[in-house]
Amino acid sequence: MPDLYAQYVEKLQRVADLRYSAAVLQWDQETYMPPKGEGARARQLATLSELAHERFTGEEMGALLRSLGGANGLNPCEARNVALSLEDYTREQKLPSDFVRTLSAATSAAFQAWIASREANDFSVFAPHLDKLVTLKRQEADLKGYEGHPYNALLNDYEKGATVAWLDGLFGALTAPLKALLDEIGRAPQVDSRALHGHFPKAQQWSWGLDLLHRMGLDKTAFRQDLSEHPFTTNFASTDVRVTTRISETDFTSMTWSCIHEGGHALYEQGLPAEEYGLPLGEPCSLSIHESQSRLWENNLGRSLAFWEGLWPVLTSYFPGTFGSAETFYKGINRVEPSLIRTEADELTYHFHILIRYELEKALIGGTLSVRDIPEYWAASYHKYLGLKVPDDRRGCLQDVHWSHGSFGYFPTYTLGSLYAAQLFKACVRETPGLDAGIRAGDYSLLLKWLREKIHRHGRFFLSNDLCKEATGEGLDAEVFLAYARDKYRDIYGHA
Amino acid sequence: MPDLYAQYVEKLQRVADLRYSAAVLQWDQETYMPPKGEGARARQLATLSELAHERFTGEEMGALLRSLGGANGLNPCEARNVALSLEDYTREQKLPSDFVRTLSAATSAAFQAWIASREANDFSVFAPHLDKLVTLKRQEADLKGYEGHPYNALLNDYEKGATVAWLDGLFGALTAPLKALLDEIGRAPQVDSRALHGHFPKAQQWSWGLDLLHRMGLDKTAFRQDLSEHPFTTNFASTDVRVTTRISETDFTSMTWSCIHEGGHALYEQGLPAEEYGLPLGEPCSLSIHESQSRLWENNLGRSLAFWEGLWPVLTSYFPGTFGSAETFYKGINRVEPSLIRTEADELTYHFHILIRYELEKALIGGTLSVRDIPEYWAASYHKYLGLKVPDDRRGCLQDVHWSHGSFGYFPTYTLGSLYAAQLFKACVRETPGLDAGIRAGDYSLLLKWLREKIHRHGRFFLSNDLCKEATGEGLDAEVFLAYARDKYRDIYGHA
Structure with missing residues (x-):
């Protein structure tokens, strides 16, 4: 044997x-x-x-x-x-x-x-290329076989067992309460985020971004960061992880949270067991769990007040006199407002961006939407769910790289990732004395240790839901994210 | 068919x-x-x-x-x-x-x-790794088979038909007259190259180097330059060529001529017929011809007075008030002096660096020199041929990347390349009215056109010597290089 x-x-x-x-x-x-x-x-x-x-x-x-x-x-x-x-x-x-x-x-x-x-x-x-890819992906669904909707065959590649029926239910359960919370927020006075828009020189942002990645605990000798059109993380072994970012000189949020997000992915890759190179147990559990790592760092930690209180001396040394107080900064970075670009969306409206893509892909693969009608469909969806007018394709259906990679069925894992992230972060807080004090001192080692132990080292051993159960005692539960969202945003918008 | x-x-x-x-x-x-x-x-x-x-x-x-x-x-x-x-x-x-x-x-x-x-x-x-590689390369020679010396099997990979017997003769015919010329130069007053040593900021050199590459005629959309420990050129298609360089802030010559050298290689790669991708006719003729391209640009053109007269306004715009006159600059960059580092050697002593490596590799592969004795052998050779004391391994036997790539038998192609370069440049000058005037105006398009026509487009169709015959009317002839060297250096050192 x-x-x-x-x-x-x-x-x-x-x-x-x-x-x-x-x-x-x-x-x-x-x-x-x-x-x-x-x-x-x-x-x-x-x-x-x-x-x-x-x-x-x-x-x-x-x-x-x-x-x-x-x-x-x-x-x-x-x-x-x-x-x-x-x-x-x-x-x-x-x-x-x-x-x-x-x-x-x-x-x-x-x-x-x-x-x-x-x-x-x-x-x-892009349309003729996308058309060809859609045809190929529909062929792929046929070749792989599926029950129910052909999109199920593609969903399964990114999240084993995910189906249209299950996701329809999940998005329904999530977006109705989210919509109610958004309405509540809409009636409160808007928070001030002007300090996040100004002039932030490239070189300074670059150093700041790398500094953040190092502080998050990435092994410097086993990763690097470069620039690309669309930020991503990839790896060629758990000992050679690459993240990319992009820099906007006028929007402070663009690079900073892309670094934290990709850094979360990269920590997961670095934490996979190196001795299982090339084997399933050396691979990430699933895309939703991968995304839970990036979104936990980006949002649950990276948009918390404790995190920015801890980092305040560092941030203000890179950008002196720019951001007022940690408290106003915290509110600014959590400003909730419907917007056109998914990667720059707040953590509440974000899920409507995903819902739109999910419904669009389902229709595309199901054959009820043709590629040439995407811009119109996009405009209608953004109007319906976010009340926005889409001014052009770049800020519309051309914003994401995923389809050009042949990835259809990928987007839903972003929402799943956010839900898992809320559950994991809650469990980590509950189980880890000293976590909050560490974070307030700019030290994330207890968090990383917990994630290494509960998530990273297992590779693909468990399915997403089982891994969540092992780590938190509970399977996927959108209510944890919703409770987190209500607590946080009622506090920020001052109408609890 | x-x-x-x-x-x-x-x-x-x-x-x-x-x-x-x-x-x-x-x-x-x-x-x-x-x-x-x-x-x-x-x-x-x-x-x-x-x-x-x-x-x-x-x-x-x-x-x-x-x-x-x-x-x-x-x-x-x-x-x-x-x-x-x-x-x-x-x-x-x-x-x-x-x-x-x-x-x-x-x-x-x-x-x-x-x-x-x-x-x-x-x-x-490095020694135990090198030892393993030498053992493997000797095995490779045995597997491939050879007549005479086992090194012949390895030489043949880089220059078809090259043998120890042939190279011994060639180096003999070259180095004896070169030694005589070096003695002549040694008796003349040394030229002043102090302006080449000072402080040359990295960023300025980087822009200057890229500018040089663009002026040489490289297609900007089909190459890029990066930094590496040892400069090299590689390609992933004739439409995707990569050069690397290194920057010394105290030595102006280090990056500048590495850029021109690698640029010569890169122009050759870009000039190979793209429609022959992956086939022999899409590949370079040989390493000696490859090297003839880099050394032609680096030395025959890139260390000529006409070239620097043409580039003078550009050079002085990057480095104002640094270099005196074009004439003194020209003499400085052609200063002949035995030195420790091959890639920074003048074009005359250069061939002794090659001779030393050739003899060393021959002994290593022939089994008469063991790896552990290399530093001592290196010191003795540099003393014998160049009258120098080798202060340490970095400036001695660790300076070249080649062995670590498993390349044994590669170095002789550098000398062959210089000889071919002299012949090709001479033929191009002879056949190309307006060449000199173009060069003096910073325009190298006539040279590039000639090389594209005579060398690049042929891929591997001809053997090196036959390609030289096709291009110049004569096969390899060390005397052309020697005549070029005598003319140029007697002029510079003022004792013709």
Whole structure:
């Protein structure tokens, strides 16, 4: 048995080598690649994807996994690795290699078209590429098979077991109370956030952002930060994690919370067990849990008063005389107001941005919305849910990179992540004496220790909901987030 | 036949995708990768190398190449591609896949050890890695087979047909007259190069270096420059070329001529036929011809008076009041003086640096020198050929990255490149009316056009010597370089 398991590890790690290599090429594509590199890069990525797919879904791997799956003598972690790999294998081998290659090439081309489309502020540049991707993703759903809605097949890639029926219920349960809270806030006097808009020089923000990442506890020798069009985190091993950010010189919030957000993702990646490189237990649990990490740092910690009281001397040393008091700063960064850009939304209206994308994708994959009608649909949705007029495509349906990556079904994990984040942070506070005092002193080591122990080290061992139960005693429960939101925002808007 | 050829193109381009992917990972490793990324990176590179090797040397590829090799109906370019691929195949399939993997992993580890060794200024950190690489390279020579000296098998990888016997003769014919010229120069008063040593701020040098690269004619949308420990040029397609440089704030020559040198390489890469991506005709002719391009730009053009007269307004706008007159600057940058660092050597003593490395590698691969004795051997050689005392390993045997890349047999191509450069530049001057006037006006387009036509567009169609004949009417002839050197330096040192 040990021999067979060692063979499995060896084979799977080589597949991981190919996938991580592709991740390096993608990272370069989004950070440094000169524009004319795109054609060759697309085919290089397609070859790597195809090869990784071929190697993973080959008959030899299937036979090995089946032998190991029925075997005794594996320890629980080994058995879990094998079971998860068999699951992955079963799903992936439904896709023919040439489909994987085609999808990869279409994705690379779509990403470049998205960049150009944003520059031109014109959806029609991106539309034919998106149309092709939607067709391919619908094919993918058919190949993978699904019950109910074809979107379920895609959702399942990002959050195992998620379905349209379940998400419809969840969004209903979340957005109705959220809407009531927003109405309450709307009747209170607006908080002042003028200090967050001014002139914040690039170089200063860059140093400040890196400083934040280091203070959060990232291992400096195992990550780096670069600039990109759309901030993201990727990794090529838990010992080589890359985050990116973007800088607006007029909006202080843009880079700062993107750093904290991506830093949360990066801490998760660094906390995955390095010795499980390339194996399921070396991978993140799910996208929703991944997002719970970024949003916990970004919001539950990173938009709290304690956090900014602790960081106040640091912040004011980078930007002296800019922000008034910690108290007004805290209120300003939590200003609730419907807005056009998801990544810059407050943590309440945020979920309406997600709802809009979720409903749009569902219609797109379900075939009831065509790509050319997206801008109109987008405008109608933003008007319906947030009362806003969408002025152009860049501030509308071109704002997110996800579709250009071929990611459909990804957005709902952002809302799931926020819900998990609220539950995890609450449990950590409850279980960790000294946490608040540490945070007020700019020390997040107790939080990180708790997350390492409860979340990071487990890799994919548990499903999202089970991991939440293990960590907090309860499964997913939107009410925890809603209670957190009511407490926090009634306090800020002074009408508890 | 067209079908078979199309299959060959498809297969070869996928191998190229893997090799270029590895090049992206290597580029990242030398520019941006955080230190802890090294372990995973080593195995990712090993997997890519092994896969590329397996795909290229598989029986299917062999059969395809043999069918095409004996076939009619191919045009001369197609036939040449196939013939070169068959040659490559025959050589590479002598290496087992696990050997390729082992060598790749050992190389990655050696590169990191070289960095650490340089930091510690202690050869003993690098020595065990180098020892392993030497053992592997001797195995490689045995696997590939050779006549005469085992070093011949390795030389052949970088310069087809080069042998120890041939190079011994060539170095003899070159270095004796060079020594005589150096003695002559030694008796003349030394030129003044003090203006080249001072304080040159990093940011200013960076902009100046990029400006130089753009003026040389590099397509801005198809390359970029970054910093690395040791400057290099690499490419992931002729449409995505990367150069690196390093900056010394006290030595003006270090970055400037590294930019021009790497820029020469990069122009060659950009000039290779993009439509031959992944095929031999899309690859450079040889390392000696590659080096002829970098050294032509660096020395024949880049250390000429006309070049600096043309650039004088630009140079003095970046560094006002720093360099006196173009004439004294020209003399200063051509100061001849034995020195410890190869990449900063003048163009005459340079060849003794190469001779030393050539003789050392020959002894190492021949088994008459052991790795632990390298520092002592290095000191003795620098004393013998250049009359210098080597103060430490960093300025001695740790200065070059090449061995840590597993490159043995590479150095001689630098001298060959200088000889070809002199011949090519002479022919270009002879055939190109208006060249000198253009250069004096800061316009190098006629030179680039000539090189594109005579060298770049041919890819690997001709062997080095034949390409030189096609371009200049003569094969390799050290006397052209020697005549150029005598004319130039007797003029500078004023004792013609």
